[in-house]
Amino acid sequence: MEPRPRSFYILSAFFALFILFLYGPTLTIGILSFQGEGGGLTFPMRGVSLYWFYDLFEQQAVGDIWGSFRRSFVLGLMVMVVTVVVSVMGGLAFRRKFPGSNILFYLIITSLVIPSILISLGVGLLFSQSGLDVHWSTSGFGAQLTWTLPFGLLIMFAVFNRFDKSYEEAARDLGSTPWQTLRHVVLPIIAPSLIGVALFGFTLSYDEFARTLLTSGSYNTLPLEIYGMTTNVTSPVLYALGTLTTVFSLIIIGAFLFVALIANKRRARQDSDAGKGHL
Amino acid sequence: MVSPLVAVLLIFLVLPIVLIVIVSFWRATEFSIIPAFEFDNYAFLFGSPVTYTVFFNTFKYALITWACTLVIGFTVAYYLAFHIRTLTWQIALFLLCTIPFWTSNIIRMISWIPFLGRNGIANSTLMSWGVIDEPIEWLLFSDFAVILAFVHLYTLFMVVPIFNTMMRIDKALIEAARDAGANGAQILWNVIIPLTKPGIMIGTIFVVTLVMGDFITVRFMSGSQSANVGRLISNDIALLQYPSASATAIVLLLTVLITIGILLRFVDIRKEL
Numbered sequence: 001m002e003p004r005p006r007s008f009y010i011l012s013a014f015f016a017l018f019i020l021f022l023y024g025p026t027l028t029i030g031i032l033s034f035q036g037e038g039g040g041l042t043f044p045m046r047g048v049s050l051y052w053f054y055d056l057f058e059q060q061a062v063g064d065i066w067g068s069f070r071r072s073f074v075l076g077l078m079v080m081v082v083t084v085v086v087s088v089m090g091g092l093a094f095r096r097k098f099p100g101s102n103i104l105f106y107l108i109i110t111s112l113v114i115p116s117i118l119i120s121l122g123v124g125l126l127f128s129q130s131g132l133d134v135h136w137s138t139s140g141f142g143a144q145l146t147w148t149l150p151f152g153l154l155i156m157f158a159v160f161n162r163f164d165k166s167y168e169e170a171a172r173d174l175g176s177t178p179w180q181t182l183r184h185v186v187l188p189i190i191a192p193s194l195i196g197v198a199l200f201g202f203t204l205s206y207d208e209f210a211r212t213l214l215t216s217g218s219y220n221t222l223p224l225e226i227y228g229m230t231t232n233v234t235s236p237v238l239y240a241l242g243t244l245t246t247v248f249s250l251i252i253i254g255a256f257l258f259v260a261l262i263a264n265k266r267r268a269r270q271d272s273d274a275g276k277g278h279l
Numbered sequence: 280m281v282s283p284l285v286a287v288l289l290i291f292l293v294l295p296i297v298l299i300v301i302v303s304f305w306r307a308t309e310f311s312i313i314p315a316f317e318f319d320n321y322a323f324l325f326g327s328p329v330t331y332t333v334f335f336n337t338f339k340y341a342l343i344t345w346a347c348t349l350v351i352g353f354t355v356a357y358y359l360a361f362h363i364r365t366l367t368w369q370i371a372l373f374l375l376c377t378i379p380f381w382t383s384n385i386i387r388m389i390s391w392i393p394f395l396g397r398n399g400i401a402n403s404t405l406m407s408w409g410v411i412d413e414p415i416e417w418l419l420f421s422d423f424a425v426i427l428a429f430v431h432l433y434t435l436f437m438v439v440p441i442f443n444t445m446m447r448i449d450k451a452l453i454e455a456a457r458d459a460g461a462n463g464a465q466i467l468w469n470v471i472i473p474l475t476k477p478g479i480m481i482g483t484i485f486v487v488t489l490v491m492g493d494f495i496t497v498r499f500m501s502g503s504q505s506a507n508v509g510r511l512i513s514n515d516i517a518l519l520q521y522p523s524a525s526a527t528a529i530v531l532l533l534t535v536l537i538t539i540g541i542l543l544r545f546v547d548i549r550k551e552l
Contacts, residue, residue: 004362005463007362007463008362011354011357011358011362012358012362014354014355014358015355015358015359015372018351018355018376018434019375019376021431022376022379022431023379024394025387025390025391025393025394025431026379026382026386026387026390028390028393028394028400029386029389029390029392029393032393041392041393041396042392042393042396042398042399042400043393043399043400043403082283085283086283086284086287089280089281089283089284090280090281090284092280093280093281093284094281098281104281104284104285104288105549107288107292107293108288109539109543109548110292110536111288111292112488113484113488113492113535113536113539114292114296114488114492114532114535115488115491115492115493115509115528115531115532115535116492117492117494117509117512117513117516117528118295118296118299118492118528118531118532119291119292119295121295121299121512121516121521121524121525121528122294122295122296122298122299122528123291123295125295125298125299125302125521125525126290126294126295126298129298142287142290142291143291145287145291146287146288146291146292149284149287149288153284157549199381200381203381203382204381206383207381207382207383207384207385209384209385209495210494210495213513214516223383223385226383226385226386226389227385227495230385230389230499238389239389242383242386242389242390245383245386246382246383246386249381249382249383250378250382252381253378253381253382257374
């Protein structure tokens with residue numbers, strides 16, 4: 001192997017700084033959430049304790065943290081399932097041109113680039129003007145889909161751009177019906193990407209703030225609850241909550257990546273043809 | 280196959296936009312909104328000097344954030360694509376960059392408080408080094424903090440598309456350039472950057488639209504001292520002035536769409552995925 005040029009070491013240092021920049025602040029609040037009872041929002045640490053975590057479990061004066069967590073979790077799952085299903089269907093449909101496909105494509109792009117406050121305002125107005133109550137599971141759910149679907153669809157477009165159609169042709173030649181082709185050939189090949197779409201669907205929903213602001217009604221989701229806390233809570237209990245939900249996010253991300261890894265390993269071991277045309 | 284997609288986009292994207300357009304011509308009293316067809320909201324918007332300051336601010340944030348994320352994002356993507364030699368390591372380091380994207384933006388903003396605050400890490404470190412005698416006041420709750428947070432949150436949107444296009448550059452082209460006598464800087468400028476342009480454009484679209492449409496980062500990181508268009512809208516909403524919020528929202532939407540329209544002239548997104 002040829003020796004590393006000097007630029008490699010400079011760029012490595014730059015990359016390390018970038019990673020520090022990305023993770024440093026989050027780690028800091030992770031540490032500070034173990035602040036002692038008399039400690040404040042910044043260093044120095046006044047002892048090490050779990051006081052603020054206990055506080056989080058006991059004091060419910062600021063709001064309904066656990067209820068909002070439950071809602072965010074359920075909403076995340078709903079958005080995830082719908083995002084995966086609709087993105088796959090959309091991805092399949094977009095392999096051919098159909099009437100209006102161009103307009104629909106630009107609508108997807110619009111959905112991606114539109115300032116989220118417009119969705120919040122517009123969906124809020126839509127529900128109030130038609131006499132419906134806004135609720136996280138209806139208006140909030142739909143508003144979040146306008147954010148997760150474009151990501152899911154863009155991933156599916158990327159996947160199908162690289163998809164080798166000869167697998168489907170082979171299946172057809174062997175006499176399989178369109179449904180069998182989809183079920184036994186196409187879906188297994190694109191399965192790892194679906195894990196990615198699901199990850200986007202869940203996490204983008206779980207963390208979404210702006211689009212749920214005016215559309216979730218009287219029951220807050222977790223990000224709204226946390227945002228509410230920033231204006232009236234000035235103790236490390238905020239960090240404790242931040243640490244807990246970040247750890248939860250990391251567990252979810254880890255689980256998805258683990259499933260993806262297992263799926264890839266299994267496929268490599270079985271030495272199946274499926275997916276070989278994928279790259 | 281596309282009907283669920285069409286249904287979602289019609290109900291939760293097209294209809295709301297149409298409704299915002301309609302409501303922007305309505306009239307508001309202190310506690311209700313009344314159907315009307317008048318241009319008062321727009322007249323007020325364009326007649327107010329605040330509007331121009333706020334739009335200027337919005338573009339300022341977008342431009343500075345874009346420049347920072349581009350330089351950082353390009354460097355990181357370049358490092359990952361051309362200096363990391365095995366695919367496994369490339370994927371691992373790439374994931375390391377993307378994981379924060381899947382965690383909460385609000386928490387990531389909050390996490391700057393202990394660092395930038397008056398008695399925060401940055402100030403105490405600088406003071407212990409003797410660089411400054413008194414804490415710097417403008418670290419938190421300032422334009423500096425807003426842009427820092429934007430760069431922190433959105434650099435990833437540059438890294439991913441640029442890395443994606445770089446990975447598709449045929450390594451033979453770089454070898455050919457080297458054989459033809461180009462040095463590192465020339466290869467970067469004449470080969471890699473032109474071939475990476477689509478990725479840069481896609482990253483630009485993400486960063487510019489996210490920053491232009493933002494209202495929460497500006498509010499939180501500036502401690503309500505600075506304003507952009509998004510905040511103007513959210514303030515109106517808080518005062519239940521939906522018609523004037525709608526008018527501002529429509530102007531913002533048009534600004535964003537025109538910007539994107541110009542950027543899309545330089546790239547065919549569907550080909551680049």
